[in-house]
Amino acid sequence: MSSIDEFLEYCTQILNANIGYRSKTIIDKVRSKKKLNEKSNLGDFEEFINLIELDLSVISGKNNAVNICSAIRSKSIELNISKQAMDIFNALRIESSELSISEFLKKINVTDVCTFRTKPMEITDEQTPIKFTINKKIEEFLKKHILPNESIINGFATNLAFKFCEDIKRVKKDVIEKVKFRVKNTLIRKAIRNEIRNFLELFPQPIQTDIEDFVKHIRLSKLNFQEDELRQQILDEILYRKFYKSQDIVESTELAQFLDIIKTYDNNKDIKNEMQRQGIVYLIEDESGVSDKLLDEYIEPITLIERHVQRK
Numbered sequence: 001m002s003s004i005d006e007f008l009e010y011c012t013q014i015l016n017a018n019i020g021y022r023s024k025t026i027i028d029k030v031r032s033k034k035k036l037n038e039k040s041n042l043g044d045f046e047e048f049i050n051l052i053e054l055d056l057s058v059i060s061g062k063n064n065a066v067n068i069c070s071a072i073r074s075k076s077i078e079l080n081i082s083k084q085a086m087d088i089f090n091a092l093r094i095e096s097s098e099l100s101i102s103e104f105l106k107k108i109n110v111t112d113v114c115t116f117r118t119k120p121m122e123i124t125d126e127q128t129p130i131k132f133t134i135n136k137k138i139e140e141f142l143k144k145h146i147l148p149n150e151s152i153i154n155g156f157a158t159n160l161a162f163k164f165c166e167d168i169k170r171v172k173k174d175v176i177e178k179v180k181f182r183v184k185n186t187l188i189r190k191a192i193r194n195e196i197r198n199f200l201e202l203f204p205q206p207i208q209t210d211i212e213d214f215v216k217h218i219r220l221s222k223l224n225f226q227e228d229e230l231r232q233q234i235l236d237e238i239l240y241r242k243f244y245k246s247q248d249i250v251e252s253t254e255l256a257q258f259l260d261i262i263k264t265y266d267n268n269k270d271i272k273n274e275m276q277r278q279g280i281v282y283l284i285e286d287e288s289g290v291s292d293k294l295l296d297e298y299i300e301p302i303t304l305i306e307r308h309v310q311r312k
Helices: 003-019 022-033 042-060 062-094 101-107 130-144 150-163 168-202 208-219 227-241 253-264 268-278 292-311
Strands: none
Touching: 003 022, 003 042, 003 062, 003 150, 003 168, 022 042, 042 062, 062 150, 130 150, 130 168, 150 168, 168 208, 168 227, 168 253, 168 292, 208 227, 253 268, 253 292, 268 292
């Protein structure tokens, strides 16, 4: 496969992962405006990528387009360096040893020696495994983005996958699964915390049978929780109230917006449409598509949260 074919195939792969079927239209349009061949230099590749970025900005926004094209630019540099390395090899094999360095570089069409970069060192057993590093990067990303939209996830996953030579779709799936887990876990913890507070308002000094009845009550809900942990949370809240006034949990702006969607719309269809519009429908998607069952997993704790608000 030629370097041009490899580059175009990579462009298609990146765009498919981010914008789907529209990728072919964009690439065909750009190819009609800017031709690439084996004589094309890095400037030609940059012009080609700029045209892609321009069209992407219209579809997915400027920031997402920049993130996607950042990976494509890195690939173009990599291919150009590989081609130059082959030119150097061929020149060294056939040229006279008396050829000056400046003439040699000019002959292989290299104008800036600084464009070369060294191959990254292979990771040894003593160094951090790549999978661990990727997970760490994802955790850092999720600290800044509690509930990112799909466009932000696409940009992050594309850059991370390229940096560590991983499959983009697999990295994106890992990010989404972690977001789902965190959002569900946050909502469940908030719902249980609210139920505990409601319970203690009715029974400020509960006896053991009161606590066990409450555990049975929570067991009837569809919340996923550990009973021993629930009992400990009740005791912790009782101790906390001896010295402080109980305070509401303040959720992030992103999560608050999600709660508003559930609270605002009366039926699942409208909820799903609004989640699609805001780019967070991936929360309720599985292999078969958008799932009402997954949606119910979010609605249940949110219903409990709202029940606490209405009691105030």
